[in-house]
Amino acid sequence: MIIQGAPLGMQWRQHHASGHHAQLTQALLIVVTTIVAAVSLLWTVLTGFAEPRAALAFGVLIALGELARIALPGQREVAPIASAGAIGYTFLLTAGGETVHHQAWQVVAVVAMGMVLGELPHITVGRPPRWGDLARRLFIIEILANAFRPLAASLDPRDTHWWPGLGIMALLVVAVWLIDSVIAGAIRAERLRTPLRVAFRDEIRAQIAIGMAIGASGVLIALAGSVMGIAALLVFTAPLLVTQIAFRRFAEIRLTYLQTVRSLSRVTEVGGYVETGHSRRVSRLAHAIGCELAMRESEVLELEYAALMHDIGQLSLRDPIPSGATVLAPPREQRRIAELGAAVIRETGVLDNVAELVRRQCDPYDETTDSPPPLGSRIIKVANAFDDLVGESTDRDRIEAVVQRLRMDSGSEYDPRVVNALARVLERERTDGERTGQFRIVP
Template identity: 35%
Template sequence: MAWEHPEGAEVSNRLGSGIVIVIAGLGLGLAALLITARHGVTEWPFVAAFGLLIAIGEMVQFKVDRSRNRAPIATSAALGYAMLRGPSLDIAPDVAQVIAVTSVATMIGMCPRAIAGLRWDIVVSNRRVLSVACAAVVFSAVVPRDLGWNGSWRHAIPLVGAMLLGVLTAGLVDALVGAGQATELFNKPFPASLRDELLVMGQIGMAMGLSGVLLAAGTSLLGLWAPPLVIVPLLLTQFAFRRFASAQRTYRTTVRSMARSTEIAGFSSPGQNARTASLAVAIGNDLGLTPARMEALEYAALLSGVGQLALADPSPGGASLLRTREERQRAAEIGASVIERSGVLDRVAEIVRHSNDPYRQGRASNSDIPLESGIVNVALAYEQLVGEGTGQSSDKALESIGLGIGAEYDPVVVESLRRVVGRGFRF
C-alpha cells in the first residue's frame, strides 16, 4: 500500500483493479471498429489528421502527479473529432467512427512508449476511450446531424452548448471511473476520491475540454488548417505542466535524500523512514485527505527523524520511542526548524513540529495542530513496534497503541490504523 509503486508494478496493480475498464474500452473499440468497417469510413483526411494527433498525444503523455498520467493533446483531439460539424465536412463522423478512431489511434500511440520502456497505463488510456464515447453519444443526441456552422448565431449557440455538454460529460464520466478505481487501489473513501478527480479535472481537464471545443469549431469552419493553430497553445500548456511536474520530482528527490541522512548516521534503521511514510500515506488515504495534504504528510513522515541528528547518541535500532518525552519533542522542534529553512516546506515543518505531541496535551485542545501530526505519531509508533528486527506481531502492536488512545494517540487515527492493518497492510 505504498503511495507510489515502481512503474512495472503500478501497471500490474492497475490492471488488477481496472480490468473491467480495460475490457469495456477494448470491447467498445472493437465493436465500433467492426461497425465502421461495415458501413465504410467517411472523410479520410480528417480521420488521418485527428488519428495522428491522438497517437502523438498518447506518445507524449506525462505524469500530472505521482498517480496520474494524462495526455492532453490526445484527449483534446479525440473530443474535437467527436464534435465536428460544419461546412468543411461533407458528412460528420458518426459515434462508431469516433470511437473506432480514438481507440485505434490510442493503441498505436501506446506502442512506442511500451517498446521504449516508458511509463504507460492501459487503464487510463481506456478510460479516455470510454469518456470520449460518452461525449460523442451526448453530443450526437443533442445536435441534429444537419446542424453545422453557417455563420448564424441561431445555429452557433446550440452547437457551442452541445459541445460544452459533451466535454462536461466526458469529464464527469472519467472522474467517476477514476474515483472508483482510486477507491479500490488506495482504499480511499469514494467521495474523497471523486473530489480529487474533479480537482484534477478542474486543473487540466478544463484546458483539454476547451481545446477540444476550439479544435472542433476551428476545423469545422477552416478545415485541416485549424488543428496546428489550436495544438500549439496546448503544447505550450503541456510544457508548463511538465516543468511543474519536474519541479515536484526534484522536491521529492531532495526530501528522500534528507530522510536517508538519519539512516546513514545510524539514528534510524535502514528503511525505517520509508516504512513510516508508507503507513502514514495508507492512513491518510483511509481518512480521505486531499492530494496536497497527502504530499505534505508523506514528506513529514519521511523527515520526522531529521531532528534526531542533533541528539548526542542514536537510539538503539532507531527506536526513538525509547527516548524521553523531552528529547523527542526537542528533536521534533529542531527537525521542523531545519525543514523550514528550505523555504518551500512550511506545511511539512509544522507537521513535524507537533509529531511527538501527546494527543491530550496537543490536538485534543488545539485544533490548529494538523491531523497529519497525529498520523505521523501513530505511524512511527507502529513501525517501531513491528518493523524490522522487533519481532512483535501487529496484534500486539495495535494493543500497545490502543492503550494510549486519547492520551498519547489521536483516537481517529488509531481507528484508521486498525482499518488499514485489518485490510492486510504490510511493510
Template identity: 50%
Template sequence: MISSERELRAAGPLIVAAALAVVASVAITAQDGLPDPWVCLAFALFIGVGEILRITLPGGRESAPLASAGALAFALLPGFQGYDIHVTVALAVTVVTVGSVVGAFPRAFVGQGLHLDELARRVLTTMLAAAVLIPVLPLVYPDRTEVDWKLALAMTLAAVLAGVLDAVLAAAVRASQQRAPFRTAVVDESRALVGIASAIAATGVLIALAAPVMGYWALPVFAVPLLLTQFSFRRFATIEGTYQQTIRALSRITEVGGYTETGHARRVSRLAVMVGRELGVSERDLKELEYAANLHDIGQLSLAEPIPGGTTTILSPTDQRTIAELGANVIEQTGVLTKAAQIVRRQADPYRPAPGRVDPTLLLESRIIKVVNAYDDLVGASLESDRMLQAVERLELGIDREYDPQVVDTLARIVARQTEYAY
C-alpha cells in the same frame, strides 16, 4: 498503468464497459463503411501522435493531452472543409480507439505498458461528447454552413460534460486502487485535472470549430498552444518530483549519522501516507504528511550524541517533545514547509492530554505520525508477521491515552492485509 491484479480489478468494470462499446462501434462502422477515410485517418494519426507525446502530471498522473483533445475534436466535429462528413457515436469511438491503440504501440514495445484504464476513459468520454452534441447539431448548426456562437456554446458544454465524466471515472478508479474514500478522490482528481482538462477541452472545441473552414490546417495550428501547456506541465512535474526526492534524501541525514535506524524515515512516511489516504486525507495534505514523516526525526540532529538505536519512543515524553520542537523549528525555516513543520511539532503529543479529553488542535497528520513512528520503532525493517501483529497489539494498549484509536484501527487493517499476503 495497470500493473497489479488489484489495480486491474479496480479498473475492471470500466475496461469491460469500454471494450463492449468498442466492439459494438467497430461492428456498426464495419457495416456502414468508413465515410471520408482521409479525414478519419488524419484524426486517428493526430490522436496516435498525441498518445506518443504523453506527459506525467504533478502527482504522478499520466496524461496524453494532445490525444485527448484530438479525440474530443473528432467527437464534436460538425463538418470538415471539402467533405460532407457526419460523425456518428460509433464512428467517433472507432476512430479514437484505432488512433489510441496505434499510438500506444511504440510505448508498449519499449515496455512502458498499455494504459488500459486511461484508454477506457477516453472511449467513454468520447461516446458521451458525441452522444450529447450530435442530437442538437440540427438546432445549432442548421444549414451546415455558418459556424456561430450557438454551435460553439453547445460544443463547449459537451466538452465540459466529457471532462467531468473523465474526472469522476478517474476518481472511481483511483479510490478503489488506493483504498481512498471516493469523495476525497473526486476532489483530488478535479483539483489535479482542472488545469490540463480545460486546456484539452478548449483545444478540442477549437479544432472542431475551425475544421469546417480551415480543414486539415486546424489540427496542427490549434495543437501549438496545447503543446506549450503540456510543456509547462512537464517542467512543473519534474521539479515537483525533484523536490520530493530531495526531501527523501535529506531524511537520510539522521540515518547516515546513526541517529536513527536505516530506512526508518522512509518506512514511516510510506506507512503514514497509506494510513492518511484511508482516513481521507486529501492529496495536497498527504504530500505535507509525507514531507513531515520524512523529516520527523530531524530534531535529533541537535542532540550531542545519538540515542541508542534511534528509537524516540524510549525517551521521556518531555525529551520527545523537545526533539519534535527542535525539528519543527528547523523545518519552519524553509519558509515553505509550514504545514509539515506544524505536523512535526506536535508528533509527540498524546492523543488525550488528560483522561477523557481530546485536544481538538492536534492535527490528524501528527496523530498518524505518532502511531506509525511507534509502530516502526517496534517492528523496524522486520517482515515477520508475528512481530508486526504484536506491535499492533501493543499500540492498541495505548489508545486510552497516547494514540488515536481511529489511526491505530486503520494501521491494524493495513498490517492485517500485509500479513495476509505474507502467508
C-alpha cells in the same frame, strides 16, 4: 492481530510497489471500452470510412498526442493533445466548407487506432501505458460520440443561429469531464482505499485546469475546421502544447521535491541514527492511515513529506538513540528532536506546513485542549511508534503486544481514531495477503 510471512518493511514495499488490491472498476472499464472499440473498428472497416482525409488527419494528431502523453502528480496520466483532437473530431461538422458525415462508430474507431499507434513506441522501449487511464480516455470519447453525432445532422456552424450547437458542445464537455472525474475517483478510491467522495474531490481539483483546456481546445478545433479545414489542427493545438509543457514542468518540480525529501530522509539512516528503511516504512504506513481517514490528496502529500523527515532532528544528537527508536526516548528529548527537525525543514522556505507536522509529532493527544496536534502529526506519532517497536520483526507476540500497547495509550498519548485506522489497515493487509499469498496478518 499478528503478522506472518515476510518482514513488515518488506511487506509494505511489496504492497505499495505492486498494488495488490483488485481494482474491479478499472478492470470492468478496460473490458467494456475494448469491446466497444473492437466492434466500432469492425463496423467501420466493413462499411467504409467517411471523409477518409479528415479521419487520417485526426488519427495522426491523436497518435502524436498519445506519443507525447505526460504523467501528472498522483499517478495520473494524461494526453492533452490526443484528447483535444478526439473531442475535435467528435464535434466536427464541416471541413473546409464541406459537411462531414462520419458516425459515432467511426469516431471511436479512429480514436482507438490513433491511441494504439501512439502507444506502440512507448511499449517498444519498455514504457507500457497505464491501461486504466488509456481506457478512461477512450471511454469518454465513446460516450461523447454516441451523445453528439446523432445530433450533428441538425447542427451547422455556417448557420447564423449556431449558438445552440456551441452550447450543446460545452454542456457535453462538462458532462463527460464530470463522468471522467467520477470514474477516476472510483479507481483511485479503490486503489488507495479512501472514500469515493474524497477521491472524487481530489480528481476535480487535480484535473479542472487541464480538463477545461482540453475541452475548450477540442471545441475550437471543431468550429475552426468549418473555415480553415484541416489546418485548424495545427493552429489550435499549439496553445495546448504550451499548456502541456507547463504541466510537465510542474510535475517535474513536484517529483524533484519528493526526490529531494527522500534523499534528505536517508541522511539519518546513512549516519546510523535510525534503522535502514525506517523513514520509508513510516511514510508508507502514514500514507495508508491518511487515506483511511479520508485526508485530501494535498494533505496526504504533506504527510508523506513529514513522515519521511520526521527523524531528521536526530542529527543534532551527540549519542544516537539505540536503534533510533524515539518512542523510547524521554519526552523532553523527543520534543527537542522534533523542534530541531522542524527548524531544518523550515530552512527550505517552501515546506512550512510539513515543518509544523514534524514539530508537533511528539505532542500527546488531548481532545480537551484548544489546539490539539494536527491530524498529520498524530498519524506520524502512531506510525513511528509502531515501526520503532516492530521494525522488520516477524515475531507474532511482539507485534500483537505493540498493537495492544498503542490501544492502551489511546486517549492520553495517541489519537484513538488513528490507532483504529492503523488496525483497519493491518486487517485489510491480512485479507489482501491471504488472497495474494505473499504475506498474512493473522487475527
